[in-house]
Amino acid sequence: MSKAMISIKNLTTYYGEKRILSSVNLEITEGERMVILGASGCGKTTMLRHLMGLVKPRDGSIFVDGTDICGLSEDGLDQVRLKMGVLFQSAALFNSMTVGDNVAMPLREHTSLNEKVIQIMTRMKLEQVGLAGFENLRPGELSGGMKKRAGLARAMAMDPRILLFDEPSAGLDPIVADGIDNLILKISKAFKTTMVVVTHDLKSAFKIADRITLLYKGEILISGSPEELKKNPDARIRNFLDGRAAEEEIDTTAYLERLLS
Amino acid sequence: MKTLTDLAGRTGNLTFSWLALINRFSRFAADSFRHTFVAPLLGKRRPSAGETFRQMVVVGVDSSPIVITIAMFIGMILAMQTAYQLKKYGIVNLVGDLVAVSITRELGPLITAIIIAGRIGASYAAEIGTMKVAEELDALRSMALNPVRYLVSPRLLAMLVMLPCLTVFANLTGIFGGFIISVFNLGLSPVLYYNHVIEALVLKDIATGLMKSLSFAGIIVLVGCYQGFTVENGAEGVGRNTTNSVVASIFLIILADCFFTALFYFAF
Ligand SMILES: Nc1ncnc2c1ncn2[C@@H]1O[C@H](COP(=O)(O)OP(=O)(O)OP(=O)(O)O)[C@@H](O)[C@H]1O
Ligand SMILES: [Mg+2]
Numbered sequence: 001m002s003k004a005m006i007s008i009k010n011l012t013t014y015y016g017e018k019r020i021l022s023s024v025n026l027e028i029t030e031g032e033r034m035v036i037l038g039a040s041g042c043g044k045t046t047m048l049r050h051l052m053g054l055v056k057p058r059d060g061s062i063f064v065d066g067t068d069i070c071g072l073s074e075d076g077l078d079q080v081r082l083k084m085g086v087l088f089q090s091a092a093l094f095n096s097m098t099v100g101d102n103v104a105m106p107l108r109e110h111t112s113l114n115e116k117v118i119q120i121m122t123r124m125k126l127e128q129v130g131l132a133g134f135e136n137l138r139p140g141e142l143s144g145g146m147k148k149r150a151g152l153a154r155a156m157a158m159d160p161r162i163l164l165f166d167e168p169s170a171g172l173d174p175i176v177a178d179g180i181d182n183l184i185l186k187i188s189k190a191f192k193t194t195m196v197v198v199t200h201d202l203k204s205a206f207k208i209a210d211r212i213t214l215l216y217k218g219e220i221l222i223s224g225s226p227e228e229l230k231k232n233p234d235a236r237i238r239n240f241l242d243g244r245a246a247e248e249e250i251d252t253t254a255y256l257e258r259l260l261s
Numbered sequence: 262m263k264t265l266t267d268l269a270g271r272t273g274n275l276t277f278s279w280l281a282l283i284n285r286f287s288r289f290a291a292d293s294f295r296h297t298f299v300a301p302l303l304g305k306r307r308p309s310a311g312e313t314f315r316q317m318v319v320v321g322v323d324s325s326p327i328v329i330t331i332a333m334f335i336g337m338i339l340a341m342q343t344a345y346q347l348k349k350y351g352i353v354n355l356v357g358d359l360v361a362v363s364i365t366r367e368l369g370p371l372i373t374a375i376i377i378a379g380r381i382g383a384s385y386a387a388e389i390g391t392m393k394v395a396e397e398l399d400a401l402r403s404m405a406l407n408p409v410r411y412l413v414s415p416r417l418l419a420m421l422v423m424l425p426c427l428t429v430f431a432n433l434t435g436i437f438g439g440f441i442i443s444v445f446n447l448g449l450s451p452v453l454y455y456n457h458v459i460e461a462l463v464l465k466d467i468a469t470g471l472m473k474s475l476s477f478a479g480i481i482v483l484v485g486c487y488q489g490f491t492v493e494n495g496a497e498g499v500g501r502n503t504t505n506s507v508v509a510s511i512f513l514i515i516l517a518d519c520f521f522t523a524l525f526y527f528a529f
Binding site for chain 2: 049052054074077078079081082084086088089090092093094095096105106109110
């Protein structure tokens with residue numbers, strides 16, 4: 001049995017007074033493709049930000065490759081972050097640099113490789129995501145799908161053992177989205193990278209996942225293989241998987257009070 | 262009664278939020294100085310030389326035409342205004358002294374700083390704010406790159422070098438502006454103006470002016486970058502913080518100017 005690469009214990013977070021995640025427990029084993037599925041605004045990005053150590057949780061702990069990152073200083077966190085690559089929801093390419101420089105940047109900053117080698121590695125990464133020959137373009141000149149690919153090339157620049165994806169296929173047409181899903185599968189097969197993919201796209205979730213975790217209003221409803229999810233009779237899970245909005249009971253008095261307050 | 266307690270409460274809240282702001286800003290400033298000057302001494306990573314050089318070009322080379330032009334007009338204005346007063350006493354030949362001293366001690370550093378606060382400080386706020394909105398700052402941190410070291414340090418170093426340089430240019434062209442008025446309008450001989458300028462200026466005038474400009478440099482970079490880092494609410498926030506950065510830097514520049522002028526006036 002392979003070991004846990006990421007384990008989240010009792011993670012609880014707030015933005016101000018508003019609770020975003022309540023007591024989330026999750027283990028992600030090495031080499032696994034974990035998909036975190038949930039509706040818009042349920043706290044998926046927040047959870048990823050915690051995995052990167054960008055924010056500290058109110059309560060709970062997060063172990064990445066055996067180290068508890070919640071107690072680490074910024075310098076200590078940087079050591080852990082070097083093991084991770086992140087594809088952000090908006091790709092987050094540096095707009096002031098060319099695509100090639102974006103991909104080369106982690107290598108230039110963190111390694112002492114010479115420029116020639118860095119150039120070759122950059123082209124290799126761009127080749128892997130199907131963007132060969134685009135290194136001299138600016139991020140502003142790329143389409144949405146190409147930005148995601150370039151962001152992925154940058155995330156992979158340091159050959160990380162963990163890749164985090166924030167909505168890799170959001171805002172893309174189904175064919176381009178499917179291309180990104182295939183790319184994720186290809187990278188997973190080739191490098192055995194541990195992957196955490198956050199998405200609200202059911203089709204791509206079922207396509208890439210080894211295991212799926214369903215997040216609902218900051219809590220985990222279920223965590224299991226795609227088959228287990230499909231078989232589960234829980235109404236909230238069924239609603240989400242069938243793409244139905246949960247039918248909320250309408251409390252007329254409360255509704256009137258809200259309007260009049 | 263209710264309005265009175267209300268007023269007290271509001272004053273309290275306002276004071277508290279100002280104190281909180283000052284606290285956050287000082288910590289940001291301390292962090293910036295630590296990453297720029299202390300960390301490299303402790304053998305940690307130093308700010309990138311290439312990026313520092315690029316920022317020096319943006320601040321120094323690209324801003325010098327506007328600084329030089331404005332300083333020359335300020336020198337001309339100053340010469341005309343002082344001549345107007347000095348004529349009453351028949352001592353117009355002292356125009357050179359007055360222009361030289363007020364430019365080097367006060368107006369050269371101040372005008373340069375205000376131009377740069379508007380031109381460069383604002384662009385720092387907009388640039389970093391836009392990066393924050395586009396998750397680029399998070400991306401930096403996720404790549405184990407400290408945004409303060411990566412973005413603030415090169416700008417701080419560049420500004421600390423280039424603002425005093427620009428101030429020297431402003432001083433020279435300001436005095437030259439006075440020269441134009443003195444020679445072509447007041448009919449003083451060029452040699453007389455030159456001699457008066459050299460006689461009047463002592464090293465202390467120039468040194469105190471440059472000291473001021475160092476502190477202005479720190480204010481412009483720290484305020485601009487801080488406003489960038491604290492952008493919230495997307496593009497609208499970028500606009501608001503950019504404006505804030507100009508207002509806040511000019512306010513702090515004048516405050517620092519007053520402090521240093523008083524210090525040099527009373528203490529030395
Ligand atoms: N900086 C912030 N300040 C206050 N509240 C925030 C902040 N960022 C996020 N939130 C709140 O936290 C909740 C979860 O946000 P999060 O970005 O994690 O959602 P998400 O699951 O990624 O949604 P999406 O699919 O739309 O990206 C939202 O209700 C949002 O209003
Ligand atoms: Mg999100």
